[in-house]
Every structure is written in C-alpha cells, then in structure tokens.
Amino acid sequence: MASYEALRHVTIGRYIPGDTPIHRLDPRAKLFAFATLIGLVLVATSYASSVLLLGLVLSCVLMAQLPIGYLLSNIRPALPAIAILSLLQLLFYRAEPGAPLLLAWGKLHISFVAVRVVIVSLIRFLVLTFLISLLTNTTTTSSLTNGLESLLRPLSRLGLPGHEIALVGAVALRFVPILGEELESIAKAQDARSVDDRIGGRWQFVHNARRVAALIVPLFVDAYRRAEEMILAMRARCYHGGEGRTHLVTLTFSSRDYVALGLMGLSIILVLTVQQLSLP
Amino acid sequence: MISNERGIRRIVIAGLLLAITLLLVFTRIGMIPMPTPAANATIAHIPAIIGGILEGPIVGLLIGMGFGFASFMSATIPMFKDPIVAILPRLMIGVTASWVFILLRAATRRTLSIMIGILCVLMLTFSYQTYQTIAWLGIVVAIVAVGATAWLYWWMRRTDVQIVGLSMAAAVGSLTNTVLVLSAAVWRDYIPFEAAWGIGLTHGIPEAVVSAIVTVAIVSALRHIGEGWSDSQL
Numbered sequence: 001m002a003s004y005e006a007l008r009h010v011t012i013g014r015y016i017p018g019d020t021p022i023h024r025l026d027p028r029a030k031l032f033a034f035a036t037l038i039g040l041v042l043v044a045t046s047y048a049s050s051v052l053l054l055g056l057v058l059s060c061v062l063m064a065q066l067p068i069g070y071l072l073s074n075i076r077p078a079l080p081a082i083a084i085l086s087l088l089q090l091l092f093y094r095a096e097p098g099a100p101l102l103l104a105w106g107k108l109h110i111s112f113v114a115v116r117v118v119i120v121s122l123i124r125f126l127v128l129t130f131l132i133s134l135l136t137n138t139t140t141t142s143s144l145t146n147g148l149e150s151l152l153r154p155l156s157r158l159g160l161p162g163h164e165i166a167l168v169g170a171v172a173l174r175f176v177p178i179l180g181e182e183l184e185s186i187a188k189a190q191d192a193r194s195v196d197d198r199i200g201g202r203w204q205f206v207h208n209a210r211r212v213a214a215l216i217v218p219l220f221v222d223a224y225r226r227a228e229e230m231i232l233a234m235r236a237r238c239y240h241g242g243e244g245r246t247h248l249v250t251l252t253f254s255s256r257d258y259v260a261l262g263l264m265g266l267s268i269i270l271v272l273t274v275q276q277l278s279l280p
Numbered sequence: 281m282i283s284n285e286r287g288i289r290r291i292v293i294a295g296l297l298l299a300i301t302l303l304l305v306f307t308r309i310g311m312i313p314m315p316t317p318a319a320n321a322t323i324a325h326i327p328a329i330i331g332g333i334l335e336g337p338i339v340g341l342l343i344g345m346g347f348g349f350a351s352f353m354s355a356t357i358p359m360f361k362d363p364i365v366a367i368l369p370r371l372m373i374g375v376t377a378s379w380v381f382i383l384l385r386a387a388t389r390r391t392l393s394i395m396i397g398i399l400c401v402l403m404l405t406f407s408y409q410t411y412q413t414i415a416w417l418g419i420v421v422a423i424v425a426v427g428a429t430a431w432l433y434w435w436m437r438r439t440d441v442q443i444v445g446l447s448m449a450a451a452v453g454s455l456t457n458t459v460l461v462l463s464a465a466v467w468r469d470y471i472p473f474e475a476a477w478g479i480g481l482t483h484g485i486p487e488a489v490v491s492a493i494v495t496v497a498i499v500s501a502l503r504h505i506g507e508g509w510s511d512s513q514l
Contacts, residue, residue: 038363042362042363042364078357081357082357082358085357085358085359085470085471086358088471088472088475089469089470089471089472092472092474092475093469093472117469121358121469121470122358124358124361124362125357125358125361128361128362129361132352132353136353164287164290164291165342167291167295168291168294168295168298168342168346169295169298169346170295171291171292171294171295171296171298171299172295172296172298172299172301172302172346173299173302174295174299175295175296175299176299176302176303176306178299179296179299179300179303180303180307183303183309206489206490206493208490209323209489209490209493209494210493210497212309212323212494213493213494213497213498215309216323216326216494216497216498217494217497217498217501218501219300220300220330220498220501220502221501221502223296223297223299223300224293224296224502226296227292227293227295227296230292230296231285231288231289231292234288234292235285235288239288241287
C-alpha cells in the first residue's frame with residue numbers, strides 16, 4: 001500500500017535550480033543544441049570522436065554544477081542488464097570475415113571491431129544520459145514547452161501543427177501529477193473492496209493482466225471524464241488554436257545564446273573532423 | 281490551426297492519454313511479470329493503441345511519439361538510449377492499431393474467417409522459407425502458426441465481432457512495437473539477429489495477448505459495450 005504513495009511524485013528530470021551560464025540560456029538554444037548533439041552522438045562511431053563528445057558534454061555538466069553522482073544514480077540498478085547485453089553484443093557481433101581478431105578460442109571469436117562497437121555504445125549511453133540531464137535538470141518544464149512551441153512555429157507553414165503539438169505536451173505534463181493522485185485513490189479503493197491485487201507467478205500472466213486492468217481501466221475512464229470537461233471549458237473560452245496568440249513570457253535571444261550556438265557549431269566541426277580522421 | 285471541436289478534442293485527449301503513458305513509464309506500475317527471459321511485459325504502449333483506436337491515427341502517432349521520448353529519457357540500458365531504437369518505431373504503434381481497427385470495424389464473421397485463413401497461409405509460407413535456412417525454427421513457426429489459427433478461429437466463433445476487431449487492433453499495435461523495436465536494435469548492432477528472434481517469440485506474443493485483454497477492458501468501459509458495466513467512477 002505504501003508503494004502507492006509514491007505515485008504522485010513523478011518527476012521527469014527534476015529541475016535543479018541554479019544560476020549558471022547553462023541555466024540562463026534561452027530554452028530554444030538549449031533544445032536546438034540538444035537535438036544537434038543527439039544527432040552528433042549517433043554519427044560518432046570511432047573511439048576518438050566519442051571520447052571527445054563525452055569530454056564536451058562532461059564539461060557542460062561541470063559548468064552547470066550538476067552533481068555527477070546524482071546523474072548516474074538511476075543507472076546503477078541496471079548495471080547487471082547492461083553487462084549481460086554488452087557481453088551478448090561482444091560475443092555475437094558479426095564482423096566481416098578476415099577482420100583482425102582479438103581472441104580466437106575454439107568457436108569463440110572476438111574481433112577488434114566488436115570491442116569497438118561495445119565500448120562506443122557504452123560511451124554513447126553515458127553521453128546521452130548526461131545530455132538528457134543537462135536539458136531537463138537546468139530547464140523548467142514550462143520554459144521547455146514554450147521553447148518547443150516557438151521552435152516548431154516555422155513548421156506550421158508546412159502544415160505541421162507546432163502550437164498544437166506543444167499544447168499536447170503541456171497538457172500531458174500538467175495532468176501527470178493529477179492522474180498520479182487519482183491512481184493512488186483507485187488503488188486504495190480497490191484494496192478496500194478486497195479486489196485481488198496480489199501479483200501472481202510468472203506463468204499467471206493473464207491473471208496479472210486482469211489485476212493491472214483493475215487499476216488501469218478506472219484510470220482511463222477518469223482521464224476521459226476530465227478530458228470531456230476540459231474540452232467543454234476550452235470551447236466555452238473560445239479557444240481557436242495558436243494563430244494570433246500572445247504569451248505572458250516572451251523568449252528573447254541574448255548575446256549569450258549566440259555565443260553558445262557558435263561554440264556548438266565549432267564542436268560539431270571538431271567532432272566531425274576527428275571522426276573523418278583515420279584514428280581507430 | 282484548429283477551428284472546430286474535433287481539433288480541440290484531439291489535442292485534449294492526446295494530452296491526457298500521453299499523461300497516462302508518462303505515468304506508466306516513470307512509475308513502473310505498468311510492468312507485468314512474465315515467464316520469459318526479458319522478465320516483464322510493458323503496458324505503457326496501450327494509451328497509444330487506445331488513442332489510435334478511439335481518435336484516429338494522428339492522435340495515435342502523437343502519443344506514440346510521447347511514449348518514445350519517455351522511454352528514451354528514462355532508459356537505463358544502452359539500447360533504448362538510442363533515438364532510432366527508442367523513438368522512431370514507437371511512432372507506428374497507434375497508427376497500425378488504428379488502421380487494423382478501421383479495417384475490421386465493418387467486418388462480419390465470414391470476412392474474419394477468410395482473413396484468418398489468409399493469415400494462416402501467409403504464416404505457413406513464411407515458416408517454409410525459414411525451414412530452408414534454419415530447420416528447427418521453421419518447424420516451431422509452423423506449429424505456432426497452426427495452433428494460433430485454430431485458437432483464433434475457436435475464439436472468434438464465440439466472441440462478439442466488435443471485441444474481435446478491438447483485440448486484433450491492440451495485438452497488431454503491440455506486435456508493431458515489438459517487431460520494429462527489435463529490427464531497429466538489430467540494425468543498430470545492439471542485439472544479434474538470433475537473440476532478436478528469441479525475444480520476439482517469447483516476449484512479443486504474450487505482450488500482444490496482455491495488450492489485447494487490457495485494451496478490450498478499457499475500450500468497453502469507455503464505450504459501454506458488453507455487459508455488466510456500471511457508472512461507478514472509481
């Protein structure tokens with residue numbers, strides 16, 4: 001029962017208040033840099049370029065004064081799974097025939113390429129973990145959705161509803177704690193009615209699915225009821241979409257943001273150059 | 281740009297279903313213990329399926345995108361920290377569920393039987409092809425195909441046609457998730473091809489069954505189809 005208490009405290013990348021250069025950046029600059037860096041992480045496949053990227057991202061984490069131990073804390077429980085998957089990747093990676101081998105023992109062949117793929121994907125994992133923390137721990141959710149909306153606005157000329165997509169995100173983030181609380185009351189109500197909520201054995205997965213349904217079905221019904229109320233409220237206020245809409249807080253690009261984007265461009269060139277060099 | 285009620289409806293319902301997705305992903309309440317190596321089946325993709333079925337493919341796509349982002353953000357293993365594995369395949373969950381639901385909405389028992397027949401023939405052809413490369417796998421696939429067809433036919437004879445359509449849509453949405461995620465993972469060299477087959481068979485099928493059960497329960501409650509539903513809000 002006590003486990004239900006935690007449901008309303010869902011945090012998606014908790015905001016850590018601070019007054020560092022990274023905290024002060026415009027959310028649009030941060031989102032743009034975030035998206036570009038993710039693209040860059042996917043392109044970097046050599047040791048040199050991925051280590052360089054890790055260095056760049058780590059220096060940003062240090063600049064934002066985020067506690068590294070805290071950022072790594074949610075990886076810790078998954079360490080066994082990571083180890084098993086890496087081992088599988090190492091043993092079964094199909095290198096081209098004739099690739100130089102690190103180890104050949106009976107049927108076991110481990111090539112240098114396989115070792116590189118495993119190490120690079122582990123570094124990539126670290127880089128992405130830090131990147132996500134950099135974005136969500138230094139930006140409030142409201143400025144994130146504002147930034148997203150303003151970045152998507154030019155796309156509305158192409159028929160992509162930028163304002164609507166950002167609004168869906170904002171509605172979702174607003175309703176997570178409310179529905180979490182609702183789920184807590186549902187769980188308690190079903191407990192009070194002695195609904196069988198024991199988790200059965202692994203083979204009883206149909207039973208387990210029904211057990212989860214006893215919690216999830218009322219949650220969906222409640223969400224739909226709230227949605228109907230909200231639709232009525234929006235119509236009553238003559239909501240008509242993003243066109244001609246103004247904001248309480250208008251985002252402005254300062255010189256700091258241009259400097260950040262310039263540095264970003266430089267690091268892209270640097271990483272791509274290192275990637276092109278025939279380093280291992 | 282929206283000017284009608286349908287636009288508002290889509291935004292609000294996509295928002296609320298996305299909120300449920302985030303809740304399921306971040307609290308791990310949607311984990312169902314399973315007799316498979318991967319240990320747990322997820323039901324976090326079910327809001328995307330329901331959005332697709334009830335409000336159409338666009339809402340399904342939006343919720344799928346949100347699910348992808350959430351699983352990308354909360355991933356604790358390297359495979360899901362790759363947007364190509366975590367986000368791209370998830371876009372299609374609600375879309376395929378929606379298409380299957382639209383296709384089966386007007387179906388009668390007769391057309392359903394024909395569809396099951398075609399499905400069986402397709403699966404047997406596939407098993408024959410597999411048999412020529414990996415013999416034992418081909419035999420396993422053939423046995424699964426015949427068993428699944430017989431069970432599907434028996435189940436379809438004694439179930440409401442509307443519920444058959446719903447379950448099929450949910451199962452297809454769930455299998456879309458499994459198949460596309462595993463293909464992306466193999467393509468990006470995270471898991472070997474044979475392991476992907478193993479995970480697909482032992483994990484994908486039970487997960488599809490669970491999704492079908494939970495989706496039918498939810499949609500029946502929302503639409504008051506079937507019997508025995510009261511107006512209780514908790």
